[in-house]
Amino acid sequence: MIKKTLLAASVVCAASNFAFADTLVIGAPMPSFADKWMSYLFEGINDFNDKHSDVEIKMTDANEDPSKMLNDVDNFIDAGVNALLVVPTDIAIVKPIAKKANRANIPLVIVNRLPDESAMKNVDAYVGSESIQAGIIQAESVVGMLDGKQGNIAILMGVLGxxxxxxRTEGNxxxxxxxxxxxxxxxxxxRWDRAKALQIVEDLLQAHPEINVIVANNDEMAIGALLAARKAGLTDADLIITGVDATxxxxEYLGSGLDSTVFQSAKGQGYGGAEIAYKLAKGEKVQKMNxxxxxxxxxxxxxxxxxKYQ
Structure with missing residues (x-):
């Protein structure tokens, strides 16, 4: 069970509200509790939290609202947390978060969404997977499955930017x-969305009947694509479909419409991010890029x- 702690400003007025005096407190503003893939990342954070009695990690839900996330960061800073562990709503928000953390002299760990180089200068550590690697692995699997045959490819992209x-698209x-x-x-x-992808692929298959490969930036869109293919009466042999995340x-769809996916360890990122934040909170040195x-x-x-999900 994922433990989600919503914190109002009135609650986070002092660090003592979080835990006992000898316990380290890590504030963890998260982008959305509704995101399925993120839920596995949260499990990784909670797993680390459960295994360490001297730390309390508190997550808040920004509901994909950058202004709400900035407010959550302010509340954690006002409470005097020992470190911040953040999955940003978008990479643009990292700069203002880093400014706030640096001003308060609180270590900052960013997870999953890699900030640009200028923002990373003010971040203590990053934990995630190199997205271009996913695109390369995914595309290479398609090349192997085509085995020299003509490939007419449609790429389904996540939220632009x-x-x-x-x-991932660059790697493809x-x-x-x-x-x-x-x-x-x-x-x-x-936009990472199954229903949106289903609608798009229905239209694409009519406009471009020659399409025989669909490469999706994530699994939800890949599933939407295979559902659209089924509605169009296409068989697994007609269309190669590949995604990313291995949710x-x-x-469950592998071999039944989905030909490959690329595992991104959500739990590994969550657990790793929590571990790095914990070490920084204790004053230990850590590697910047993890x-x-x-x-x-x-x-x-x-x-x-x-x-792996059990």
């Missing part, structure tokens, strides 16, 4: 550009990766 959208194109048998026919913003939902590798997942690995 998100680091993951930019880099970096690989596809090396093959004369592969052509990118369409690129559409699916439990996506793993990478958790992506892994290709095919049908025969379904059970192995489903087990």
């Amino acid at each position: 998100h680091e993951a959208q930019i880099k 194109k970096q690989v596809f550009s090396q093959y004369s048998n592969i052509k990118i026919v369409a690129e559409q913003e699916g 439990p939902d996506a793993l 990478w958790i590798n992506f892994e290709l997942v095919l049908e025969e690995q379904k059970v192995e990766y489903l087990y």
